[in-house]
Amino acid sequence: MLFINTRPDDRASVLTQALNEVGYQVEALPLLELVAEPFSKALQQLYLALVETQVIVVVSPTAVDIGIRYLQQAGLQLDQLKHIQWVAVGQATAKALAEFKIVSVVPEVETSEGMLELPILKQQKDLTKIAFWRGLGGRQFMMQQLQQQGVEILNFVLYHRQCPTQSFIAFPEIVKKIGLNQPVAVLISSEASWNHWQQLCSQHACAADWIYLVLGARLVQVLERAQRQMGKGFNIIQLENLSASEIIHRMSDWQGHV
Template sequence: MIFINTRPQGRAEALSQALQQQHIEVIDLPLLRLSARPWSAELASLYAQLPNTHIIVVVSPTAVEIGMAYLAQSHLQLQDLQHICWVAVGEKTAEVLREYGVHSDIPQVETSEGMLSLASLQNLAAGTQIAFWRGEGGRQFMMQTLLDQGMQVHNFVLYQRECPASSVQKMAAVRSRLIQTSEFWMMISSEASWLNWLMLIQHDATLLNKGHYWVLGDRLEQILLDYQAQHHTKYKILKLTNLKTELILQQIMRMQGKL
């Protein structure tokens, strides 16, 4: 069994080690690299409005780290934000927030839809001010949903997301290995990751169809289903509710008939 670990560097190691302990061949191929956007007048203006915000939605551990660094640069302190409700996309993001002494609400399913279902984002008064600490291109659906509900959204684009150059360089060797096998498994955690994967394989239907794609949440599942229908591909899709190592191992054991 070949499993392609697409998690960013720094977050992939625990899963790779756990899979290798189960005698699974692992290919580390990060599909996203996150890099901070430079401090700007636009960010300075957004941070100046932050004490008037009611909710801050934080979409990744990277958003926490960069967001907090820029909070200090803006000369604000966390005590200026004590009245604010924080929402984290998942446990890893919440864990990093806790390192700063911040409690956050966490959805059961680590997606935009999961966050929108939280009690803290239900029955909000029109005009409620919600800040998003996010990366370029991320959480468009969630922000638009809240805008449609009459909320005021403050868009903190804190970092850029791109396909790592190292993965582009490694792809020739990865392709050679995948050509030798009849199937492989990989996680797809975001639409950006999926688009980067399609770019790396250059829409090679033969290679694409060998994949078992484990996707995070309903919306991403639908994106892959739509692509499948439009391009007449035959890959397999499994929807996950989170990206925890325990869940990945459980799914593999179930697939191997060990559960």
């Protein structure tokens, strides 16, 4: 079966190798690239407010890299943030933090809903201020939920997402290889990547039998809503995380029931 690996170039190779080893044909089509926002006076003020902040939620390895770089640019040292409790959205982000000797908490389910279930966020009654190191448009749901609980949010928009230019060139070439009603699996890891995928599909129609592997229940709802609006049928498989083992396991389950 053809599998379209939409992870960013720097995170795609491990999954591609694992899929190849179990017999999938893999096409690389990154749907997101992350571009740093410039350091600004607004970010400077947010960094200075970290000395009174209890928790920093970090949403990606990119947020770690840019966040730490801009921390130093703001004139702060990590030693000044020893009181902070760090939350990483997933193991890759936790590993990136660990390179700076930062210990973080990681949710069992690597989604906004999973993070909201962490005791540090759910049970700490004196929690008043949380910082988010994130990309433009990301983690809106989580921030809204915490704001409704009366928590002040420090919103660090460190980068923005865009669809790589190369993917606009590569997609029509991939479409040429796909036969009518051929089953094709596509990894969808975020709402932004889904929006970019739809943009590509609108420019180059393809009559494949799409199987979307989707991270988390809320993103599944986004695709189900799009399915109703478009009046198109496609398969949706929910993922708990983006590990190769999880993806291969879910695909095997789905193929066993088809």
